[in-house]
Amino acid sequence: VAPFNREIQKFNPDEWAELFQDTGARYVVMVTKHHDGVLLWPSEHTTPHRENYRANRDLVGDLTTAVRARDMKMGFYYSGGLDWSFNETPITNRELVYDTIVQTPEFIEYVDLHWRELIDKYQADVIWNDIGYPLNAPLQELLAYYYNTIPDGVVNDRFGQVTSKDLPEDEEVVKNPETGHSDFTTPEYSSYNRIVEKKWEANRGIGFSFGYNRIEGPDSYLSAEEAVRLFVDIVSKNGNLLLNVGPMPDGTIPELQVKCLQGLGAWLKINGEAMFDTQPWETADGKTAAGIPVRFTQKEDTLYATLLDTPDEEQISLKALKASPQTVIQLLGHDSPLNWQQNGNDIEVSLPASLITAPAHVLKINPAPVLGH
Missing domain, CATH: 2.60.40.1180 (Golgi alpha-mannosidase II)
Known part of the structure; x- marks a missing residue:
């Protein structure tokens, strides 16, 4: 965490927000805590199992301010099921992704406090949980609190209180097992081949990684042409595209990723009326x-x-x-x-x-x- 905290002082949120705006983005979803458990905002509630396990800069607040200054909505990704500072069990198959969701009362309180902090402090337009949620967590109370606080907020489909037994045998698209309430579904690195009535959001990296992978080269990344065609296909079937950007340690976005986004944005400047609000x-x-x-x-x-x-x-x-x-x-x-x-x-x-x-x-x-x- 110490090297990370040194590098993030170079992060320029306005450069990111300007790039996203030029791409044509209507909203941004920022990772606030991934499975490693490191917090990217100055939470009052830190993991009891690691010392100084959070960013020493309010990355969430800085990017939120820059995004909203450009009239885009701001949502937050949070890993509410997996946290390797609480459970270090290695994940060696898909079943363990769900069976290592932390279920302790301590963790249930921890994630609930975090979500409420993100809702209250940053007014989350989207709450985007990943993998699943603890079985005994008071999820309905949390969602009610969210909608009462942000009446036009939206919730993804990954708050499922599930284990590996809930995995579907046959899948039309790759997505997490869904239980309970959601406003949209989130197929990952996959897409529907038909119009789907319920709103959905395809999510994937520009490359094959959700993050910066230095071994990925041009053949690993979406080209601008591929991104345009992917986006058009998704929108025609009632979907959105959430395209992940993986920054380098100092917060700069790799050139190949920037090139993809700029190409998509240039096309949308001419043709956006056929995509947005349709x-x-x-x-x-x-x-x-x-x-x-x-x-x-x-x-x-x-x-x-x-x-x-x-x-x-x-x-x-x-x-x-x-x-x-x-x-x-x-x-x-x-x-x-x-x-x-x-x-x-x-x-x-x-x-x-x-x-x-x-x-x-x-x-x-x-x-x-x-x-x-």
Whole structure:
């Protein structure tokens, strides 16, 4: 902890917040305590099993101030089940992830006090627990306290008071066993292949690690193009993307991670209206006659059809869509409406000759067409 506390004096929360804002983020979720048990805020309640086991700087408060100054929401991740300062049992299989959740009365009081501290001191917009929660913890009282304090706050699905016996045998996505209340689900390094009615949030690192891993190189990280296509696919199915940033010891974000975020942000500056404040349409997936995947979102009477590649031809055909004669089709980033015609069950659209290569291109169609057959 001592080397960590020396390095964090260099951390610049405004640089982080500015990068997140430029990426297009609407909210930030900060790790306040991971499984190692180190606290990243000056809590009044520290582990009795380690001395000086917390940051000597209010990292949570500093980043919260910087994020909210840029009109983003602030949430907090907290490992409320695992804490290796209380239980050092090595985790050698998935079952032990849940069977090493600390169950002692001492720990139950400890995590409850921490959550209430984060709620009261920092006004958490999101409380994001991980793994699970002690079986005998007064969870319903905690959640009631949270909603009474932050009426529009939201809670993730990892407060399950579970053991390994609650692990599902078959999983559509990789997520923790869920019991009780949650506002959204959190598939990890995985995603749904269909529209899901309940709000969900895919979470993953830019690389293969939740944190900085110095052996990860370019092949381990999402490229900006991959991040754009991943985000588009998730949003079309009623999801959010929580993309983990793993900083180096001095708080700087590695260049390859920055490059990914900047590329995603540059795309969203042009095409963000097709992603933010939208809803899933009747179907998430479509394709062009040439086989380019398409993802759909809607906003009031407008349909956004996002092509997940750059077409080779200047004319594309959107399969199984029927538009009214009054329909106007625009390519986001271009001012003039596009020429189009209905050809049976398909819409044929003429694209600009100057179309640049991009991870995805968005057609704005108003009024929204209907599905053809």
